[in-house]
Amino acid sequence: MTDQPELAFAEAGEAAELVAFLARQLRWDRTAAARLKVEGEVLAIFTRPARFEVLAVRPVRLNEPAGLDRTVSVGELVEALDEERGAVRLPGAVTGPSWAGVLPPRGGWRPLAELPHRTVWESATAVVAEFRERTEALAPDERTRATLDALAEEIWSRTLGATGLPLRAVHAAHALGLLRSAEPVRVLERGGWLRMRTALGSTAVRVRGVGGLGVTPV
Structure with a gap:
């Protein structure tokens, strides 16, 4: 896997939806980070909008299975999203904030x-x-x-x-x-x-x- 793997989304329009979702994060914090976890054909985007003390999780279905765990800049992630192709070439990893090391449990809810x-x-x-x-x-x-x-x-x-x-x-x-x-x-x-x-x-x-x-x- 290269340092900038590309992920293709399963549904048309998903890239545009993610741009809108992440843009809302940037309204509160221009330096926001997101932790990205890919398990199988699902990309989970974890963010923590400023002032809310809440973790947000946005799942996205991919065209094919992959494996990845990376914390990135939200601003760079928005710029990397290709709405026309429905894909994203992931930006490089950044040092994550403390919340990114403690995520909600995956199952057993x-x-x-x-x-x-x-x-x-x-x-x-x-x-x-x-x-x-x-x-x-x-x-x-x-x-x-x-x-x-x-x-x-x-x-x-x-x-x-x-x-x-x-x-x-x-x-x-x-x-x-x-x-x-x-x-x-x-x-x-x-x-x-x-x-x-x-x-x-x-x-x-x-x-x-x-x-x-x-x-x-x-």
């Missing part, structure tokens, strides 16, 4: 709930609207970083119904475009992790301890 898409979508838009309204209600001299951070923590630490999933995971999925499919949304649990899986990807968050973590050195 226990289902907690299946929710209608509309319920989850409305929860996401409601917390975004509440944050905006409460921010705008503050006097200009009260809109300090500490005040806004405390407000965000209050709102996005709430849970999605009785699932225990922090709303920051729902907010992240909404912001990354993972709630665009109208299919039901599933909440799953494994050890100290909770995961929200949609038809387009997942968000995962550690909620207690370190039990059940899948730790892989970068």
